[in-house]
Amino acid sequence: DAGITQSPRYKITETGRQVTLMCHQTWSHSYMFWYRQDLGHGLRLIYYSAAADITDKGEVPDGYVVSRSKTENFPLTLESATRSQTSVYFCASSTGQGYSPLHFGNGTRLTVT
Amino acid sequence: GQSLEQPSEVTAVEGAIVQINCTYQTSGFYGLSWYQQHDGGAPTFLSYNALDGLEETGRFSSFLSRSDSYGYLLLQELQMKDSASYFCAVRSASGGSYIPTFGRGTSLIVHP
Numbered sequence: 097d098a099g100i101t102q103s104p105r106y107k108i109t110e111t112g113r114q115v116t117l118m119c120h121q122t123w124s125h126s127y128m129f130w131y132r133q134d135l136g137h138g139l140r141l142i143y144y145s146a147a148a149d150i151t152d153k154g155e156v157p158d159g160y161v162v163s164r165s166k167t168e169n170f171p172l173t174l175e176s177a178t179r180s181q182t183s184v185y186f187c188a189s190s191t192g193q194g195y196s197p198l199h200f201g202n203g204t205r206l207t208v209t
Numbered sequence: 210g211q212s213l214e215q216p217s218e219v220t221a222v223e224g225a226i227v228q229i230n231c232t233y234q235t236s237g238f239y240g241l242s243w244y245q246q247h248d249g250g251a252p253t254f255l256s257y258n259a260l261d262g263l264e265e266t267g268r269f270s271s272f273l274s275r276s277d278s279y280g281y282l283l284l285q286e287l288q289m290k291d292s293a294s295y296f297c298a299v300r301s302a303s304g305g306s307y308i309p310t311f312g313r314g315t316s317l318i319v320h321p
Contacts (some may be wrong), residue, residue: 138312190307
């Protein structure tokens with residue numbers, strides 16, 4: 097089934113560990129996004145990508161790394177996890193044609209202990 | 210920069226009409242969109258306004274006034290399943306034309 101999938105759904109990791117959150121979409125959308133959602137802050141943009149091999153920072157990029165070697169995948173890596181990175185992470189995609197809505201994955205709930 | 214303001218919580222009874230307001234500050238405005246998110250779920254797109262006026266989609270309508278930097282989402286004939294968070298999001302030149310910036314969300318609680 098076409099769509100956007102994130103994995104894992106839940107992850108618990110320790111402070112200082114590296115962790116990678118995966119995002120895969122089957123629509124061949126040009127744009128992909130990573131947002132984090134925390135109580136009281138809504139959805140804040142971490143990084144986005146306009147196409148393969150093109151990425152750019154969003155509002156809260158510190159402590160995160162992204163890559164996009166293929167159009168369909170947009171992994172998010174926390175190089176050395178901190179407790180402040182405990183959050184729900186959403187990946188999204190859009191066509192980037194005219195106005196196109198964002199299609200969100202089901203999210204990854206990350207806890208850093 | 211960009212900023213959006215929306216109420217943190219709105220309550221209403223089943224069958225009623227409720228309006229969720231959103232005011233924004235940005236430069237190079239392109240459009241305002243609305244998303245719904247149920248607890249534990251993914252945000253889903255509801256509507257988009259690029260021009261002034263009202264857009265209607267079933268029980269939901271969205272309004273935009275560009276001169277007032279203001280929009281609202283109107284939900285009619287409220288149902289219990291409408292209990293969710295609602296986010297407005299602005300597209301603007303300053304934010305990157307295809308990159309929406311989201312408000313903090315409004316939690317809608319529908320009572321029987």
